[in-house]
Amino acid sequence: MSMTCTTCPYCGVGCGVLASADGTIKGDPDHPSNFGRLCSKGSALGETITLEGRLLAPMVNKQRASWEEATALVAEKFSAAIKEHGPDSVAFYVSGQLLTEDYYVANKLMKGFIGSANIDTNSRLCMASSVAGHKRAFGTDTVPGTYEDFEEADLVVLVGSNLAWCHPILFQRLVAAKQARPDMRVVNIDPRVTATSDLADLHLAINADSDTALFNHLLAEIASRGAVDDDYVAKNVNGFADALAAAQDSDVSSTGLSAAEIEDFTKLWINTERVVTIYSQGVNQSAVGTDKVNAILNCHLATGRIGRAGMGPFSVTGQPNAMGGREVGGLANMLANHLDLENPDHRDTVQTAWNAPVIADHAGLKAVDLFQACADGKIKALWVMSTNPAVSMPDAANVAQAIENVPFTVVSDILKDTDTGALADVLLPAAGWGEKSGTVTNSERRISRQRAFLPLPGETRPDWQIICDVAQKMGFGEAFEFTSPAEVFAEYAALSEATAKFGKDFDISGLAGLDEADYDALKPTQWPIRANGSTTERFFADGGFFHADSKAKMLPVKPPKHAENGETFRLNTGRIRDQWHTMTRTARAPRLNQHLAEPFAEINPTDALRLGIKDATLLRISGEHGSAVVRAMITSKVQAGTIFVPMHWTAQFAASGRVNHAVAPVTDPVSGQPALKGADVTVAPFEAAFYAFAASDQPIESARPYVAKSKTTTGWKAEISGQRAPKDWEKEARETLDLDGGEAVMLEDAQNGIARVAIFEEGRLRGVYFAARTPVAVARGYVCDLIGSEASAQVLAGVPGADQPDPGATVCSCMNVGINTLKAAISDGARTVEALGECTGAGTNCGSCKPELQALLKDIPSMKVAAE
Known part of the structure; x- marks a missing residue:
């Protein structure tokens, strides 16, 4: 069987994949990120490449159109808006799921030919604070270390990172390292107890947003206990005294940790030279995320524990090409190749290399501000590429209204039906994973190839080609006459030759001579790759920072002051193990819908008892801007006064479970990253008159206020709830299952509010519907497996017989x-x-x-x- 070497399209680990057109998926044993291992999502990639639900032709005003018609209309509308209202009247909102070549041409078009920096990315939602912290400390957006440091460290500190679920392959590498060296220590700093906590020798359940206070305390103790590397600081660091003074002025009691916990952590960190601090969304997705990053970096700079094997700060990114987007200047405040938009020499070099008529000379609108500008009528034409902001942004309902307010909106996507696509004037069918080729960069700066192993379905096109088609129709033809992703990459590498003179960290000039064959054969390669053949595995062990004086900057940062919440809860949003972002890909794989199949809220038992919320019932989460209804999961893994809800569900799968409707659009003032983990909300029971579980061989539809549906191997299943019980349960079942014909077998206990309906057609079970006044207790996997079979009315028992063991959840x-x-x-x-x-x-x-x-x-x- 012929298999293609490619790269996983999920998180920023960047795992190598061997894939074939028949859906066979294996881990690539030769890829240095995963050495053949794949997580549950990666393993199920073969189940996601079906054409069900795909957007296969351009659509204009919901009607099929030709590519010529659609791209001409996009070019016309964008050009007219620019002519009448200026270049800042248009905007692109792009994605860390784009390939670097896609990102590059989008950035080139917006910044170098339209002349605006109004191009931002959903990576703003996951790693912008790390970028800002890196730039403040190092002078550029540099991840200093490598994945091998995780395995070579004697102490690994995880901060705001559920590595076990969000970056599983890195977690398994860490597990293996700890098994091989039992003396290795792991500290997990997280308000929640997560799957990652299981590996930790010390779990610090700090109060939300108190990370700065903890690391400031650590810095103060580093100084008081004589652990400062005076020589390193003197040669390579500015700002030590001010940073230390701010740290000494901080109150570590705001962490909520005991004195013993704080001392255990402090001693462990100070007394272990080979320490790696891994941080992720719990640090970044905060109104003080950049300060948190710099508080962590301060400790590593003060001790010189950076850039050497087994030591350093490490930001793990959430998207497959968040790093690639950072490299090409995909954020609204950046220029390509880690250059500075504010620097006229940098701008002139890029403009000259592009032979561009203009170049953006000021920062564009960051994500939250961009959609506010849409709401305010300032954006006249918007292009959303490969992302779903009507779900993923904070204050998501108002973001949807803002998009609807834009006179002309374009959405490029692989799916026909998404929350954002429903708002578009033009839908453009993009090629998906497995159908297009290009490069991505993972969290350790490693560039890997994504390669096509499937034909382009229907009329789909790669994103870079779609952008070039529009650019040419806008009159920028020569600059966008690329015929392959290899040509785009060649220009990008040539740009790196031109910008290498500035001595920045990002340099791939050594790849400038790649032809099509070399590009196709490119192996996973960590940058920098300089023209002289030299490279750098780790940065900053001997200084060499990227501020003008080649020194790093330690920043004085102060912990935020938190007011008492009173009756409100602190909402923490996040991810679960088997789903990805807004489920446009993972929800297509039945096995990924089995672990946690509906939106839920982890709530502390004390809070649940006080509010009268019982396990598996429903609760409503309300914020200033909207609300969500989700399943209650009562657990002591979350602290009292806090609540955790995953962010994955969309209108297509659970309209009431879109938790970002309840998140206020508060951002970090430095990075512009939204505080998706820091909303204040109220929580109350959802007064349900009935609960139901349904399974069918076809999609399930219901107008009830709570519906959460997902694919199974035999069709679909759904959890349903309403605030008024129907009078006719058979009618309710048939409408939900969309089954008019067939024979219905029914059991009903009106006194206890129980009803069970099974519909058979030609001897086969088409659908089932179980309802009760309390959450329905049936063996869901068993019931779903019977759909389409020659089952009997025994299915209404809801559990298998003694000769058919139930595997359970x-x-x-x-x-x-x-x-x-x-x-x-x-x-x-x-x-x-x-x-x-x-x-x-x-x-x-x-x-x-x-x-x-x-x-x-x-x-x-x-x-x-x-x-x-």
């Missing part, structure tokens, strides 16, 4: 292993995670479920378990 998505299967294995003598893997297969692929396996073992009080 899925724990391991890769191997489709349920909790009941695992409990049976434990009863039969499995006492370790490894033993569970041997007898059930659970945890033997990506390992993302291993923390849950370990927790399950620990929850069996009758057994003494040797945890792996």
Whole structure:
């Protein structure tokens, strides 16, 4: 079987993938990011490449159009807006899921030919504060280290990072390193107890946004205990005294940690030279995210623990090409090749290389401000590429209204139906993963190739080509006459030759001579790759920072002051193990919908009791700008007064579960990154008259206020709830399942509010509907598996017979292993995670479920378990 070497399109780890057109997916054993391992999402990529729901032809005003008609209209509308209202009247909102070549031509068109910097990216939502912190400290946006540092460190500190679920392959590399060197220590700093906490020797459940206070305390203790590297600081760092004074003025008690916890962390960090501090969205997605980043960097700069093996700060990114976007200047306040938009020499060099008529000379609108400008009528033409801001942005409902307010909106996407696409005047069908070629850059600065292994379906085109088509029709033909992604990359590398004279960190001039064959054969390569052949694996061990004096800057940062919340909760949004962003790809894979199939809220038992919220009932989360209804998951993993809700669900899968409707558009003043983890909300029970579970061989539709649906291997399933019970349950079932014909078999207990309906046609089960006044207790996996089979009315029991064991809720998505299967294995003598893997297969692929396996073992009080 012929397999193509490509790169995973999910998180910023950048795993190598071997893929074939028949959907076979394997990890690439030769790729230095993952060495053949894939997470549950990566393993299921073959299930996502179907054409179901794809946008396969251009659409103008909801009607099919030709490419000529659609691109001519886009060019006409953008050109007219620029002519009448100026270049800042138009905007692009792009994505970390674009390839670098796509990003490059979009940035070139907007900044160098339209002459505006109104191009921002959904990467603003995940790593802008890291960029800003890096630039303030280092002089440029540099990630100093490599993934190998995780394995070579003696102490790894995770801050605001559920690495086990959000970057599973890096987590498994860390697990393996700790197993090989048991003396390695791991600290997890996170208000929540997560799957990552299971690996930690010390979990610090700090109060939200108190990271700065903790690292300021650490800096003060570094100084008082004589751990400052005086020689390194004197030679390579400015601002030490001011940063230390601010740190000494901070109050560490705001963290909510005990004195013993604080001392344990401080001693461990100070007394361990080889320390890596990994940070992610819990740091970045904050109104004080940039200060948090600099508080962390200050500690590494003060000790000189940076740029050497096994030590340094490390930002892990959330998107497959967030780094590539940063490199080409995809953010509204950046210029290509890590150059500065405000620097006239930098601008002149880029403009000359592009032979551009103009060049943007001031920062454009960052994401939140961009959509506010749409609402205010300042943006006359908007182009959204490969992202879904009507769901992912804070204050999402108002963002949708803002997009609708724009006179002319274009959306390039792979799917026909998205929340954002529904607002577009023009829909352009983009090529998806597996259909297009280009490069991406992962979190350790490694450039990898994505390669096509599928034909372009319908009339789809790669994003770079779509952008070039429009640019040519706007009159910029010669500058956008690319015929392949290799040609785009060649120009990009040539630009690096021109900008190398500025001595910045980003330099790929050594790749400027690549021809089509060399580009196609390009192996995963870490930049810089200089023209003379030299490279740099790690930065800053001996200084060499990118401020004018070649020194780093330590920043004086102060922790925020938090007012008492009173009756409000602190809303923390985030991700779950098996879903990705707004589910446009992962929701297509049935196995990824089995682990956590609907939106939920983790709420502390004390809060649930006080509010009268019972487990598995529904609750409403309300903010100043909107609300969401989700399933209650009562757990002590979250602190009292806080609530955690995943951000993945959309109108297509759970309209009421779009939690970003409740998030206010508050941003970090330095980076412009939204505080998606810091909204104040109220929580109340959702007064449901009934709960229902439905499964069918076709899509399920319901107008009830709570509907959460997902694909299964046999069709679809849905969780449904309403505030008024129907009078006719058979009618309700048929309308929900969209089944007019067939024979209905029904059980009803009107007194207790229970109804169960099964619909058969030609001897086969088409759909089932279970309803009750309390959350429905049925074996969902068992019921879904019966759809389409010659089942009997016994399905209405909702549980399998004694001869058909129920595997229970899925724990391991890769191997489709349920909790009941695992409990049976434990009863039969499995006492370790490894033993569970041997007898059930659970945890033997990506390992993302291993923390849950370990927790399950620990929850069996009758057994003494040797945890792996």
